[in-house]
Amino acid sequence: MAIIVQWRASVDSYAEPGKKVRVRRPSSCPSCLGLHLIFWSGYFRFVTTPDGERKISIRRVLCKGCGKTHSLLPWFLLPHRHHAVHVIGHALWLKTMKGLSRRETSRRTGIPLSTVRGWVSRFSQCAQHHYGRALFLIHASGANAPPLPPCNYREGCLLAFQMLFSVTSLKGDPHLFWPYVSLLTEGCLLRQQKPASRPGCLAEID
Secondary structure, eight states, X not given: OEEEEOOOSOHHHHHTTGGGOOOOOOSSOTTTOOSOEEEEEEEXXXXXXXXXXXXXXXXXXXXTTTOOEEEEEETTOOTTOSBOHHHHHHHHHHHHTSOOOHHHHHHHHXXXXXXXXXXXXXXXXXXXXXXXXXXXXXXXXXXXOOOOOXXXXXXXXXXXXHHHHHTSTTTTOGGGHHHHHHHHTTTOTTSOOOOOSOTTGGGGXX
């Protein structure tokens, strides 16, 4: 299982130290909520950004309570996706909020049409779920939730994400919006998010 962790600096700054990269250890295990996590090996993978492909090291943690291991993905990544989350998010924004066609979105981003089509399709399938979850968090914060746009749940979902981002300490840096969304959805931007097993993960924003 993957746990999304913060990394406010650039992808390059994460890649440069290799195995020596230092990330924050999560406060609890997503499987059993145990508090005894230790760093436990890791592996290399690649991430694709507009500037090219980078090889990065992914740390793992072991829960001494249940014995399960979890990958610590920096929040510029989504599980099982090579493209950085801001690349995926930019394509979704162009299609959803700017009203561009999939073909035009592909042309502007340089992403293959088939890949853009897959991202949009997967996001469309889980947008209603994300929208409902975001509304719950908005209401829990005491804010007034945005109404559902007349077009589709994709717009409502992105607007709700924007509202949640605007009340965090991250709001001064727009480049952190999509990494925040990755953290908010626990890496599940393109698939339905499971019930929160680590309810305190957003409280770990520093």
